[in-house]
Amino acid sequence: MKLITKELEQINTTFEYGRSLGIVRAVAKNDEYDGRNLILDGKETVFLGNCSYMGLDQNQEIKDAAKNAIDKFGMYFSSSRTFVGLELFEQMEEKLEEMFEKPVNVTTSTTFAHISNLPILIGKNDAIILDNYVHSSMQTAVNMMRNNGEHVEILRHSRLDLLEDRIKILSAKYNNIWYMIDGIYSMMGDGAPMKELEFLMNKYEQFFVYADDAHGTSWTGKKGVGYVLNEIPFHEKLFIGMSMSKGFGTGGGLMVYPDKASKELVKNLGKTMIFSGPPHPAAAAAAIKSAEIHMRPEFADLQLDLKRKIEYFWKKANQLSLPLSGNYATPIFFIGAGNTENTAYTAKALLDSGFFVSPCTFPSVPKNKTGIRITLSRYITLKDIDNLLEMVNHIYLQLEKMGKMDREQVKRRFTEKSTKELILS
Known part of the structure; x- marks a missing residue:
């Protein structure tokens, strides 16, 4: 060793x-x-x-939907969606888009979501600022980009006074500044200061926010859309990665975009969207049923x-x-x-x-x-x-x-x- x-x-x-x-x-x-x-x-x-x-x-409706999908389609559909995918996968994304009222992509994990999203959304002359408590899945994706020479720095946790100083300095050298956060931080349980970040997105044209709201999904927000979207309306410079493996109850990762063009760009060019397999049929059917449950008034x-x-x-x-x-x-x-x-x-x-x-x-x-x-x-x-x-x-x-x-x-x-x-x- x-x-x-x-x-x-x-x-x-x-x-x-x-x-x-x-x-x-x-x-x-x-x-x-x-x-x-x-x-x-x-x-x-x-x-x-x-x-x-x-x-x-453990919801019985969700488990029944998963079992039924296995009976119909088997354990796995072994092809990249770039070539061919089950109609079930499209139905899953359509149901999630109905829930979030925004364009959505789905992948097998939140980590894979970040790995597909970030290299496509972030330009070569953009700067990345990581909150130092941001989830390891985000750090993994960013570290892969760091190897290509992107500017990456770490900021003390939720110190927006320091963040604004960095925005001012970096704006002179870089096209855009991306701040990477968790919606709900997975260790301490605190939420990102979204209202203040919305203010900064409105104040600085070059400032974007990318949030991992894995631990905020489902338990809060109308229809369970999560912490970030419960705090502020969707912003044109806000991108969100979420998890279906926690509050959502089914497994997998999803990405929510401000516009359809961003969704399609990542779906066409994102590495894990091209080279990784699709969700399991059981997980896709379970996600459809879970989204239906989220949209019921009694949720x-x-x-x-x-x-x-x-x-x-x-x-x-x-x-x-x-x-x-x-x-x-x-x-x-x-x-x-x-x-x-x-x-x-x-x-x-x-x-x-x-x-x-x-x-x-x-x-x-x-x-x-x-x-x-x-x-x-x-x-x-x-x-x-x-x-x-x-x-x-x-x-x-x-x-x-x-x-x-x-x-x-x-x-x-x-x-x-x-x-x-x-x-x-």
Whole structure:
């Protein structure tokens, strides 16, 4: 094996330690899966890392549609859509366009969506600015472009004061400036400041926004169109990549465009659109049914059910003075633990108590902001939330007695504006 850097060796050691505790790369040995319960190490465990926020992955109508498509078309249609595709794929895009009221392309993953989109949409003399918390899928696509000489820089998280300064400077040298963001950031659960970004798009002719709204899809916005489009109307200089593998409940990635010309250009020339296979027939049929469900009036009631649980979690966590990363009304909650040792201890103690959460350390989060990430889905009950948070509080009281944690210090780390903070990109 080739030599690795000291930093990568340290990260790998931490990962292997977490694996030995059963808190990362865990294997669920369920005979059946219901969205809430995992069988880990022979014990039933409440799954608080599920990103199927709306619970649609277990919806019977969607499962029936997928099964029917397999019976009709088989497991896979093995041809690039550049040459030929099933009419089912066109029907899927038409239904999604009805839902989003904008042109849409579909691919097998959000990462593939970015890899197709960015080299086509972004010109050779354009500049790219990455928010330093932007999802790894976006960084992957941008890094592929960086190899061709595009100007790429990283900006401190959601610092729009710094962003505007960079727009002014870069506008003199580059044709356009693209700011790459998440709609909902996948680790801390905060949302991008879309209204302020809309102001900047209107103010600066050369400024464009490209958003990955994977974690904002379905649980918010009319018809589940997501966080970004719930915050602002669609803008002519806004491009969005989304995921159907989270709240949407079916799998795959989709891209939403301000105009049909952009859609067709990417569909004709995007690398993964040409050289990668199409969605599975089951996934395409499931997406059609999921979009239909999103457009029903009663879908808003499902969203409200989840939002009530989000509010309940937030109030309970604050009552217990747990160090949340912020007060964000999203299904992603991050509770700081202070350091990697505390994070591992907390995740393991929760697992032993019947709760699976996601332990997050560098490079997923900055080194000074390690902690546990909890995602709420409609499968989770209010009693689950009570039991979980009371257990976290109990664990933190133990750490405080041992002199290993100061909650107020941990909280301050999420409010201070660091000049050094970067995640691995």
